[in-house]
Amino acid sequence: DTGVSQNPRHKITKRGQNVTFRCDPISEHNRLYWYRQTLGQGPEFLTYFQNEAQLEKSRLLSDRFSAERPKGSFSTLEIQRTEQGDSAMYLCASSSTAIQETQYFGPGTRLLVL
Amino acid sequence: AQSVTQPDIHITVSEGASLELRCNYSYGATPYLFWYVQSPGQGLQLLLKYFSGDTLVQGIKGFEAEFKRSQSSFNLRKPSVHWSDAAEYFCAVGPAPYNTDKLIFGTGTRLQVFP
Numbered sequence: 001d002t003g004v005s006q007n008p009r010h011k012i013t014k015r016g017q018n019v020t021f022r023c024d025p026i027s028e029h030n031r032l033y034w035y036r037q038t039l040g041q042g043p044e045f046l047t048y049f050q051n052e053a054q055l056e057k058s059r060l061l062s063d064r065f066s067a068e069r070p071k072g073s074f075s076t077l078e079i080q081r082t083e084q085g086d087s088a089m090y091l092c093a094s095s096s097t098a099i100q101e102t103q104y105f106g107p108g109t110r111l112l113v114l
Numbered sequence: 115a116q117s118v119t120q121p122d123i124h125i126t127v128s129e130g131a132s133l134e135l136r137c138n139y140s141y142g143a144t145p146y147l148f149w150y151v152q153s154p155g156q157g158l159q160l161l162l163k164y165f166s167g168d169t170l171v172q173g174i175k176g177f178e179a180e181f182k183r184s185q186s187s188f189n190l191r192k193p194s195v196h197w198s199d200a201a202e203y204f205c206a207v208g209p210a211p212y213n214t215d216k217l218i219f220g221t222g223t224r225l226q227v228f229p
C-alpha cells in the first residue's frame with residue numbers, strides 16, 4: 001500500500017492557462033474525492049467519484065473545473081482559464097465503501113496562478 | 115447546515131505540557147467525527163475517528179479525543195506534547211452514518227511547541 005499519490009506537487013501557471021492535476025488512489029479504494037484548501041482554511045469538498053461515476057459536485061466547482069475518473073482508477077482535475085483565485089492546495093482522498101470508511105489523503109498539489 | 119467550529123486559531127504550548135484542542139460541530143444526527151493533522155506543505159494524516167460506541171477514542175501519536183453529545187464537542191487531547199507535534203490540526207464531520215461522502219472541516223488550529 002503506497003498511499004494516495006498526486007502529481008505534480010507544485011504548479012505555477014499564468015492566468016488564463018489550463019492546468020491538469022492527477023490523483024492515484026489507494027489501489028483497492030473505489031471512492032475518490034477532490035478538496036480545495038486555501039491559506040488559513042480547512043479543506044473544502046469539490047467532488048467525488050464512486051468507481052468511474054461522478055456522484056456529487058460542489059457549487060464551488062465552476063464550469064471551468066472538470067474532473068474525470070475514466071477507468072475507475074486514477075482521476076484528473078482540470079482547471080481551464082485559470083484565475084488568481086484558483087491558487088490553492090488541491091487535495092485528493094480515497095476510501096472504500098466498506099462500513100466505517102475513512103478518507104485517506106494524498107500530499108496535495110499546490111497551485112499558484114500569477 | 116452542518117458545520118464545524120474550531121475556536122482556537124493558534125495555540126502555543128511548551129514541550130511536555132498537556133494539550134487540548136477544541137472542536138464543536140453542528141449536525142442533525144449522530145455524526146462521524148475525525149481529527150486530521152497537517153504538517154507544512156503536506157497532506158492530511160488521520161489521527162483518530164469516532165463512529166459509535168465508546169466516547170473516548172484513542173489515536174496515533176498518543177492523541178485521544180472525547181465525544182460529548184450534550185456539548186456537541188469532540189476535543190482532542192494529549193497529555194504531554196512533543197516538539198514534533200507542531201502542525202495544523204483539523205476537526206471534520208461526516209455527513210451521515212455509514213456515508214462519509216464528503217467531510218466538512220473546521221478552519222484548523224495551528225499548534226506551536228516551544229522547547
